[in-house]
Amino acid sequence: MSDREAFGSAVDDELSLPKATVSKMISELLPNDISCAKETRDLVIECCVEFIHLIASEANDVCEEESKKTIAPEHIISALKRLGFDAFTSDVEDVLKDHKAQQKDRDKKVSKLEQSGLTEEELLAKQEELFAASRAKFQNAQQ
Amino acid sequence: MKNRNKTTKFPVARIKKIMQKDEEVGKVAQATPVVISKALELFLAYIVNKTHDVTSERGSRKVEAYHLKHAVETNEMLDFLKELVEGVPDPSQGGTIDLEAEAESKRKR
Numbered sequence: 001m002s003d004r005e006a007f008g009s010a011v012d013d014e015l016s017l018p019k020a021t022v023s024k025m026i027s028e029l030l031p032n033d034i035s036c037a038k039e040t041r042d043l044v045i046e047c048c049v050e051f052i053h054l055i056a057s058e059a060n061d062v063c064e065e066e067s068k069k070t071i072a073p074e075h076i077i078s079a080l081k082r083l084g085f086d087a088f089t090s091d092v093e094d095v096l097k098d099h100k101a102q103q104k105d106r107d108k109k110v111s112k113l114e115q116s117g118l119t120e121e122e123l124l125a126k127q128e129e130l131f132a133a134s135r136a137k138f139q140n141a142q143q
Numbered sequence: 144m145k146n147r148n149k150t151t152k153f154p155v156a157r158i159k160k161i162m163q164k165d166e167e168v169g170k171v172a173q174a175t176p177v178v179i180s181k182a183l184e185l186f187l188a189y190i191v192n193k194t195h196d197v198t199s200e201r202g203s204r205k206v207e208a209y210h211l212k213h214a215v216e217t218n219e220m221l222d223f224l225k226e227l228v229e230g231v232p233d234p235s236q237g238g239t240i241d242l243e244a245e246a247e248s249k250r251k252r
Contacts, residue, residue, distance in 0.1 A: 015157075015160055015161055015164060016161075017154070017157060018157070021152075021154070022187075025151055025184075028151065029187070029192065030191065034195065034198065034205070034206060037205055037206060039207075039208045040194070040206050040207060040210070043208050043211055043227075043228070043231070044190065044191065044211065046227060047211075047224050048183055050223065050224060050227055051182075051223075052158060052162060052179060052183065053161070053162075054223050055179060055182065056161075056162040056165055056179075057165060057168070060168050060169075070170040070171065071169070071175050072172045072174075072175060073175050073177075073178040075175075076178050077178070083223075084220055085182070085186075085220065088181075088182050088186070091185060092178055095181040096177075099174050099177055103174075
C-alpha cells in the first residue's frame with residue numbers, strides 16, 4: 001500500500017484499461033460503416049473497469065466462504081454464475097483448461113531440469129563454465 | 144461477422160491492479176486475471192452489441208453514449224451499470240432531463 005502512495009494518488013486514479021486496445025476491440029465488433037464516438041468509447045472503458053470490480057468483489061466473497069486466501073479462477077467462475085453471467089462460463093472454462101495445459105508443459109520442462117541429477121549450484125557452475133567458454137571464444141575471434 | 148483479430152487482448156497485469164484497488168481483495172492466483180480477461184472480452188462484446196442494437200434502432204451511423212445508456216436500462220445483465228450511466232443525457236427525453244439531473248446533483252450533495 002505504501003508503495004502506491006509513494007507514487008502519488010494520480011497513478012491510482014488513472015488506473016484504467018488502455019484506450020487504444022479497447023478502441024481496436026470495439027471497431028472489430030462493429031460493422032465497417034459504423035463509428036463509435038470518443039465519449040462512448042471512454043464510457044465503455046468505465047463499464048469494463050466496473051465489471052472487473054464487480055466480479056472481483058463477488059469472487060472475493062466466494063473465496064472467503066471457502067476459507068481460502070487466494071482468489072482462484074474457479075472463484076471467478078462461481079462469481080460469474082452468481083451474478084447472472086452464466087453465458088460466459090463455458091468459454092472462460094475453456095481458457096482455464098488451456099492455461100492449465102500450458103502450465104503443465106512449463107512444469108514438465110522444469111522437472112526435466114531437476115531430473116538431470118544436478119543441484120542448483122552445480123547447474124549454475126555449469127552455466128558459468130559455458131559463459132566463460134563463449135567469452136573466451138568471443139575474445140579470440142576479436143583478435 | 145467481421146474477421147476478428149484474435150491477438151488483441153486485455154493487459155493481464157493491469158487487470159490484476161484494477162482488482163487489487165479494492166482493499167478487500169487480497170492475493171490473486173496467477174491464472175485468475177487471465178480468466179477475467181476472457182470474461183471481460185465476452186462482456187465487451189455483449190455491451191457493444193447491445194449498444195449497437197440501439198444505434199441501429201435509432202437509425203444512426205455513430206454509436207453515441209446515450210445508446211449505451213439505453214442498452215444498460217433495457218438489459219438485466221447490465222443492471223450494475225445503471226448508476227454509472229445516470230449522468231448521460233438522453234436527448235430523446237426532451238425537457239425532463241434537466242429536472243432529473245438537478246434532482247440528482249442535489250441528492251448527491
